[in-house]
Amino acid sequence: MGQLPLTLLLLTLVGYVAGAVAGLLCLRAERAANICAFGLAALAALTGVVASVTGLLAGAAHAHQSIEILPALIPYVRFSIRLDPLGLFFTLIVSLVGLAISIYSLGYARGYYGRKNVGVLGAFFNAVLLAVTLVFLADNAFFFLIVWEIMALATYFLVSFEHEKEESRNAGVLYFVMSHIGTGCLILGFLLLFQTAGGYGFESFHAIGAKMAAGPRDAAFLLFLVGFGVKAGIVPLHIWLPVAHPAAPSNVSALMSGVLIKTGIYGLTRVAFDFMGPPPNWWGVTILTIGTVSAVLGVLYALMEHDLKRLLAYHSIENIGIILMGLGAALMFLHSGHPLLASLALLAGLYHTINHAVFKALLFLGAGAVVHATHTRNMEEMGGLVKRMPRTAFFFLVGAVAISALPPLNGFVSEWLTYQSLLQGFGTTSSLVRLMFPLAGAMLALTGALAAACFVKAFGITFLAQPRSDHAAQAHEAPATMLAGQVVLTVACVLLGLFPTQFLKLLDPVTVQLAGQALSSQLSMANGLVLSGAVATGGTVSTLGLSLIALCLLPVPLALWFVFSRATSVRRGPTWDCGLQGLTPRMEYTATGFSKPIRMIFKALFRPRREVQREYDFSPYFAKNLRFESTVEEVFQTRIYRPLNWLVWRVSRRMRALQAGSLQAYLIYIFVTLILLLIFAL
Amino acid sequence: MSPDPTATISQTVLLLALSPLITGVIKNWKAKLQNRRGPRAWQPYLDLWKFFRKDMVISEHASWVFSFAPYVVFITALLAGLMVPMVTVQAPLSLFGGVLALVGLLALGRFFLALGGLDPASAFGGMGSSREMTIAAIAEPALMLAVFTVAIAAGSTDLSRIVTATLGPGWSLLNPMHVLAFAALFVVLLAETGRIPVDNPATHLELTMIHEAMLLEYSGRYLALMEWGASIKQLVLMTLLVNVFFPFGLATGAPAELYLSALAYLAKLFAVAGIVVVVETTNAKLRLFRVPDLLSAAFVLAGLALLSTFLFQ
Numbered sequence: 001m002g003q004l005p006l007t008l009l010l011l012t013l014v015g016y017v018a019g020a021v022a023g024l025l026c027l028r029a030e031r032a033a034n035i036c037a038f039g040l041a042a043l044a045a046l047t048g049v050v051a052s053v054t055g056l057l058a059g060a061a062h063a064h065q066s067i068e069i070l071p072a073l074i075p076y077v078r079f080s081i082r083l084d085p086l087g088l089f090f091t092l093i094v095s096l097v098g099l100a101i102s103i104y105s106l107g108y109a110r111g112y113y114g115r116k117n118v119g120v121l122g123a124f125f126n127a128v129l130l131a132v133t134l135v136f137l138a139d140n141a142f143f144f145l146i147v148w149e150i151m152a153l154a155t156y157f158l159v160s161f162e163h164e165k166e167e168s169r170n171a172g173v174l175y176f177v178m179s180h181i182g183t184g185c186l187i188l189g190f191l192l193l194f195q196t197a198g199g200y201g202f203e204s205f206h207a208i209g210a211k212m213a214a215g216p217r218d219a220a221f222l223l224f225l226v227g228f229g230v231k232a233g234i235v236p237l238h239i240w241l242p243v244a245h246p247a248a249p250s251n252v253s254a255l256m257s258g259v260l261i262k263t264g265i266y267g268l269t270r271v272a273f274d275f276m277g278p279p280p281n282w283w284g285v286t287i288l289t290i291g292t293v294s295a296v297l298g299v300l301y302a303l304m305e306h307d308l309k310r311l312l313a314y315h316s317i318e319n320i321g322i323i324l325m326g327l328g329a330a331l332m333f334l335h336s337g338h339p340l341l342a343s344l345a346l347l348a349g350l351y352h353t354i355n356h357a358v359f360k361a362l363l364f365l366g367a368g369a370v371v372h373a374t375h376t377r378n379m380e381e382m383g384g385l386v387k388r389m390p391r392t393a394f395f396f397l398v399g400a401v402a403i404s405a406l407p408p409l410n411g412f413v414s415e416w417l418t419y420q421s422l423l424q425g426f427g428t429t430s431s432l433v434r435l436m437f438p439l440a441g442a443m444l445a446l447t448g449a450l451a452a453a454c455f456v457k458a459f460g461i462t463f464l465a466q467p468r469s470d471h472a473a474q475a476h477e478a479p480a481t482m483l484a485g486q487v488v489l490t491v492a493c494v495l496l497g498l499f500p501t502q503f504l505k506l507l508d509p510v511t512v513q514l515a516g517q518a519l520s521s522q523l524s525m526a527n528g529l530v531l532s533g534a535v536a537t538g539g540t541v542s543t544l545g546l547s548l549i550a551l552c553l554l555p556v557p558l559a560l561w562f563v564f565s566r567a568t569s570v571r572r573g574p575t576w577d578c579g580l581q582g583l584t585p586r587m588e589y590t591a592t593g594f595s596k597p598i599r600m601i602f603k604a605l606f607r608p609r610r611e612v613q614r615e616y617d618f619s620p621y622f623a624k625n626l627r628f629e630s631t632v633e634e635v636f637q638t639r640i641y642r643p644l645n646w647l648v649w650r651v652s653r654r655m656r657a658l659q660a661g662s663l664q665a666y667l668i669y670i671f672v673t674l675i676l677l678l679i680f681a682l
Numbered sequence: 683m684s685p686d687p688t689a690t691i692s693q694t695v696l697l698l699a700l701s702p703l704i705t706g707v708i709k710n711w712k713a714k715l716q717n718r719r720g721p722r723a724w725q726p727y728l729d730l731w732k733f734f735r736k737d738m739v740i741s742e743h744a745s746w747v748f749s750f751a752p753y754v755v756f757i758t759a760l761l762a763g764l765m766v767p768m769v770t771v772q773a774p775l776s777l778f779g780g781v782l783a784l785v786g787l788l789a790l791g792r793f794f795l796a797l798g799g800l801d802p803a804s805a806f807g808g809m810g811s812s813r814e815m816t817i818a819a820i821a822e823p824a825l826m827l828a829v830f831t832v833a834i835a836a837g838s839t840d841l842s843r844i845v846t847a848t849l850g851p852g853w854s855l856l857n858p859m860h861v862l863a864f865a866a867l868f869v870v871l872l873a874e875t876g877r878i879p880v881d882n883p884a885t886h887l888e889l890t891m892i893h894e895a896m897l898l899e900y901s902g903r904y905l906a907l908m909e910w911g912a913s914i915k916q917l918v919l920m921t922l923l924v925n926v927f928f929p930f931g932l933a934t935g936a937p938a939e940l941y942l943s944a945l946a947y948l949a950k951l952f953a954v955a956g957i958v959v960v961v962e963t964t965n966a967k968l969r970l971f972r973v974p975d976l977l978s979a980a981f982v983l984a985g986l987a988l989l990s991t992f993l994f995q
Binding site for chain 2 (some may be wrong): 397427530585601
């Protein structure tokens with residue numbers, strides 16, 4: 001094996017750089033820009049997949065080798081990368097999803113020909129992929145922050161790519177501000193670590209928590225939690241996510257929801273497990289609580305959306321919550337000294353990370369194809385697309401089943417692992433804290449069931465029944481490259497669902513590195529056919545076995561059909577319309593109507609407001625015109641961010657007096673500051 | 683441990699054969715209790731036979747999802763049934779999944795059932811789907827919490843192990859955990875099988891139906907598969923309830939025990955069916971927005987069951 005993963009990874013990085021440069025060189029030739037930029041990105045991502053898989057299979061062989069990829073110019077700042085298992089696993093995620101999205105983009109970017117600059121899109125797309133890969137590999141805090149910022153900036157340009165729309169501009173600014181609040185916290189966090197470590201290399205941060213005093217250590221944890229939490233989109237730091245993700249072009253939305261928010265998960269895992277050493281109990285409790293709250297609130301808000309892409313964005317918050325439930329439980333088990341269970345919970349979280357990346361990217365690509373075909377993101381104007389876009393519909397359905405955690409696909413497997421770790425966690429402690437595990441499990445069940453409701457709505461309203469608008473009625477299937485990108489992810493969803501024991505082997509070095517235990521051999525029974533909880537008696541599941549038995553059972557209804565119904569015929573007829581003159585699309589159930597029961601049940605949270613105006617001649621029951629408006633209050637915006645925003649405005653207005661523009665005043669400020677600093681130094 | 687073909691096939695046959703009978707018995711007893719003569723207990727078999735021999739009318743708006751859904755509903759219900767110990771302690775497919783997979787499979791069936799309701803572009807179907815998914819969503823936490831309580835007590839999510847654990851010596855009928863978790867699961871059973879006070883299986887009144895609204899456009903053999911699937915699901919949930927909480931009489935090995943345990947199983951099933959009949963007859967259907975109160979009561983019961991394991995052990 002030797003240096004192969006490293007060489008391939010360097011090739012990947014070079015590929016992304018070349019893709020970005022090619023995009024910029026071909027600014028005038030959009031076809032060439034499209035093919036060069038996205039083609040190179042696809043090749044580089046493919047190399048990245050191979051590199052990370054071989055690296056993970058080789059185990060921790062290169063884990064301690066730090067490689068400088070650029071010469072160091074400034075003290076402390078070393079542009080070095082390290083191929084440790086955690087970083088490689090996340091590199092696998094970005095490469096796999098990046099590969100599918102790059103292929104898809106080859107077709108998707110054609111929609112921008114003559115309207116927008118495809119070269120710029122391709123260049124920033126490659127820059128994001130490059131920066132994300134480097135975030136996962138960086139071995140130095142400064143280098144990490146630099147690529148973190150490149151990632152944030154390149155994404156900002158992509159979010160506001162369609163800058164002629166006010167929505168995109170606003171979304172870009174909101175993303176920019178929130179992102180920098182996060183980065184500020186990260187810088188402070190790293191400074192706190194530096195105080196004890198005396199260096200910025202990640203090697204010197206390893207297990208540094210044990211050496212730090214309790215105060216700074218907890219402060220650093222909270223700073224990192226906020227810093228990475230903003231990027232991951234945890235509640236209540238999530239407000240930028242449902243605004244920014246839908247505003248970007250759909251291929252970028254897929255990249256953001258699939259991969260970019262995972263950088264927050266990567267950072268939290270790196271810090272909480274690798275850097276900060278044996279964690280106090282409240283860290284795990286905090287993360288588990290945040291995860292549970294994010295999961296439930298994310299899916300509840302998703303249900304209220306009828307903008308297809310915003311709906312998917314809210315689901316990212318939900319899934320980040322589910323991932324954090326695994327990570328939080330793992331931290332609690334590490335605290336109570338159960339490395340086996342900690343590995344199981346960590347595995348559950350990380351497996352859900354790759355699963356979410358795959359199915360969420362798939363769903364966003366499908367949504368992109370739909371938006372491309374119908375020119376709207378509003379589900380109320382879609383419908384009937386399963387007949388006009390059959391392939392996209394099928395891929396979207398696979399993604400919907402996967403994200404709803406239904407067997408036999410991958411979402412079910414990782415949630416099953418999460419349930420197992422939560423259930424077995426009940427025995428790890430005798431304090432009341434252990435009640436958290438089954439309660440979190442019950443909330444996970446609520447989340448799963450609500451997600452299923454949400455995707456019945458998303459798929460049913462978008463793809464089934466009659467088209468609700470002319471655009472939907474004239475929709476056309478997406479081009480071959482866009483479908484090919486979805487095929488990659490669909491296949492990944494199925495394989496990750498049916499063969500979990502094989503894929504979990506890749507995670508062995510990661511759990512060894514972070515929780516001290518390799519699990520895949522314990523989790524695999526009957527030659528990998530059956531997945532078990534860490535304890536063999538704890539429960540087993542086999543998605544592959546279930547699918548095979550389901551195939552064996554299929555002859556039952558077919559035989560019944562053959563025996564009883566051979567002579568029957570099938571006739572097409574109109575849907576029962578209660579004796580009207582045929583059903584029109586306006587009589588169909590709407591997305592808003594579909595989620596109304598949920599809105600009413602959780603009205604304490606949503607505070608729904610509805611306004612009906614009737615214009616009528618003689619009786620209100622025969623209205624000529626009807627205006628109906630229904631809104632849901634976004635509590636976090638109105639109760640937290642709006643007052644905060646208002647406060648910032650007020651303070652800055654006061655501050656304006658200080659900045660009067662007079663040179664003398666500024667000189668005095670400098671002088672006073674100098675004096676104060678001198679006093680402070682004495 | 684690996685799936686035993688004979689057991690698998692015989693349990694499949696048992697599920698297929700027994701499920702319409704339970705539906706019929708409930709209907710018959712309910713009628714008797716209401717001073718009606720009611721349909722005969724084996725009427726559902728005749729209904730299924732009739733549906734299979736009818737021609738089908740499929741809506742012109744419907745797509746392949748509409749035709750695919752009956753198969754998914756039917757097969758997921760059967761698969762879920764193969765994970766529950768019915769007559770013997772060892773369920774045929776317990777290796778392939780425990781109670782979590784069972785809940786997942788039923789959810790998969792429901793997912794396609796709801797899509798099948800939306801597909802023909804009728805407002806009734808959409809209404810049914812919306813309500814079905816809502817009620818399932820609020821029933822799920824109560825179901826899972828009750829299930830977790832017994833799973834934690836048994837140290838496993840594998841139903842055969844759970845049943846073995848409750849069969850064991852430490853079990854007592856008056857254990858508060860068992861009583862509370864049973865009550866919670868019974869409420870969930872009513873909700874999941876579309877019984878009064880949550881849904882009314884006998885009504886086709888436009889604005890109150892839930893499960894039936896999704897089936898309005900189905901006819902012929904698809905309707906047969908849907909109805910049969912719903913019966914199997916009901917049988918599976920009832921079996922889960924009786925065998926997890928009252929595992930007496932389950933055969934542990936010897937074939938000679940089978941007759942006795944089959945009799946015990948039938949007796950327990952009919953007892954639960956009797957309770958369902960009494961509940962359906964003595965209660966009125968709740969307004970849709972009162973159903974969450976009922977199900978959150980179930981959730982609280984399950985939570986108390988969990989708390990009681992903490993207090994009494």
